[in-house]
Amino acid sequence: MLSRRPRVRTTIGLTAVCLLVCAVAFAGAVTVLMPGGRERSVAATVPGASVTPSVPSASAPQSPTPTRAPSTPVAQTGTYQCTGFSGIDAKIPLPMLFKDTFAWGDDPPYQVGDGSGDIRWRSDPYAKPSWYMWLHSLRWLGQGITAAGKGNRQALTHVTAVIQDWVRDNPYSWKGDVGAWESTMHRTNVLICARQAVLSGLRVRRLPAQYAWLDQALLDHARFLQETWGGPSNHGTDESIALFGVGCTLNRPELKTLAVERLTEAITTAIDPQGSTNEQSIGYAMFNYQLWGRATTALQRCGANPSPTINERRRALAEWLALATTPTGQLPQVGDAIRQKPDVVRGTSLEYAASLGKHGTRPPRRTAVFDAGYVFGRTGWGETRPFTQESAYTIRFGPGRRYHGHEDRTSITYVSHGRDILIDPGHSGYQHDKWQAWTKSQSAHNVMTVPNGTPTGSETRLTGAAIAPTSEYYALADTPVEGVERTRDVLVLKDPDLIITLDRGKSGSEQRYETLWHLAADQKVTVQSPTTVVAAKPGDTVRTHLLQIPYQQELPADAVSVEQGRSDPVQGWYYPTIFDRLQAPVVKFNRTGANATVLSAIVPSNRGETVAFSTRTAGGMFFVDLTVGARKTTVRITENGRLSRIS
Secondary structure, eight states, X not given: OOOOOOOOOOBOOOOOOOOOEEOOSSSSEEEEEOTTSOEEEEEOOSTTOEEOOOOOOTTSOOSSOOOOOOOOOOOOXXXXXXXXXXXXXXXXXXXXXXXXXXOOTTSOOEEOBOSSSOBOTTOOTTOOHHHHHHHHHOGGGHHHXXXXXXXXXXXXXXXXXXXXXXXXXXXXXXXXXHHHHHTHHHHHHHHHHHHHHHHHHHTOSSOOGGGHHHHHHHXXXXXXXXXXXXXXXXXXXXXXXXXXXXXXXXXXXHHHHXXXXXXXXXXXXXXXXXXXXXXXXHHHHHHHHHHHHHHHHHHHHTTOOOOHHHHHHHHHHHHHHHHHOOTTSOBXXXXXXXXXXXXXXXXXXXXXXXXXXXXXXXXXXXXXXXXTTEEXXXXXXXXXXXXXXXXXXXXXXXXXXXXXXXXXXXXXXXEETTEEEEOOOBOOBSOOSHHHHHHHSGGGXXXXXXXXXXXOOOOBEEEEEEEETTEEEEEEEEOOBTTEEEEEEEEEETTTXXXXXXXXXXXXXXXXXXEEEEOOTTOEEEEEETTEEEEEOTTOSEEEEEEEEOBSBOOOTTSEEEEOSEETTEESEEEEETTEEEEOOEEEEEEEEEEEEEEEEEEEEETTOOXXXXXXXXXXXXXXXXXXXXXXXXXXXXXXXXXXXXX
């Protein structure tokens, strides 16, 4: 029986080898895709016909072609607008603020000062890096700064006292204090907001002499940002915007020029020509879309010209996000990502995807392969069935983990029948503990793992791909741990909607291999046999059959197991947000030996539909005949392990 754990407090952070590909044996077209957007269509009417994808050249057209959004320039005012406080201030109304009480996340409020603005800046009652960092960000003063800007003198006196206390107690350079360092870009914006509140609250045009320390603090923060740029990451972008803000506010052209130069440099790495970000996180991709929009607005408002590359890359990113959006209107939790919906960005394909097909223009394609290591695919955009009843999947490949990425290469997420089928367990925050280590690890993802091996962090290669009207095939290969070669062949079908994977591991010594399938927290799992596991939410009409189809190896006695809610070692959890950890079942298909072969089928169905399979061999090839209700299909596996749909 599934149980829900109480909320758990965590922290929030800043934070192509060509290959012969067998064509399908039915009339139609197969599109062969390889990273780089290179594609070509070939006739596929001859059983066993093969095509060899071309290695993409540097001049290959990018995929997908982004929808061009109308440009909406911002009026030039020569000012830098207060960026707000990101909701950090929401829990701290003026009475709490006047008592120097800070609150963040789901931890109880904590009094960090004596009520006069004299703050104990080393307070860390919950031993959480993010709590400490947000304290030093000063964003928690937001409601006071807003009130001060409207003429509330008590608020003005108190917030400026707190800010001045920070300046006195944290002299330049504060680099030795990681919380103060990490929050510099946020605090810089708060100082600008406070300066604007002084002017508007006192109804003056020039900063009064008694607040000269505020301008000096801004210059110190600008100096820090000049010397400690985070580069082409979201941190570095935020830093450059803040640096530009100081330059605009204090009329320092050299600061504005440096910030524009850094933004112009960073955009070429932060978002690639295909729209992928360097964050390795779908959630952070949405954040980057917003962030670079803010950068453009800030530059235009203060009279600087943003690089046209920013708008070009943001348009590509909007298309990328549209293709990633699931039929249920969510962004897949790939990398550090909580459960969230994408923004409705008018004039782009993301408007269509985020509105569940109600508004905007339908994206020009349903599948895409991105050089950065993403495959996004779906059965359609609601053309022949309701939008929310389409199926969609993600597959990861590419370089090793960095920034907000996980050890998720070869992993699959899958949405079908209006619900999550295969999930990524999510994002636990930035507390360096066993929970974060697990959420980032291979064992938290839908992959074949070698639990006793030493991870290599090596690249996963997409060695082949073929797209047909009712199926998509992908082949991946890597070395996930030292001494083990791993391949995964994936076949995604439409009508019936299902996924088949062939995982193979090869080593010179005996290993434990486990192919993991992470299911949603509301699923109750029943092991019917070594070949059949059924999962469903009690009372729901959707069932998920997880089939372990015997192939090349006999199933061992421990061929299947289920884990949920384990703490040592950690396994079987799901984070919808960084503050909530739920027990969630993971189905394991297990092997022990030097080599392993695991053939899986993930088959969602409606209640009452029979799901069954049978196997046969002919001409050295292996066939799986699958039945899902009234629908039947046959999958062929060649001697070298390639999968294709033949009926």
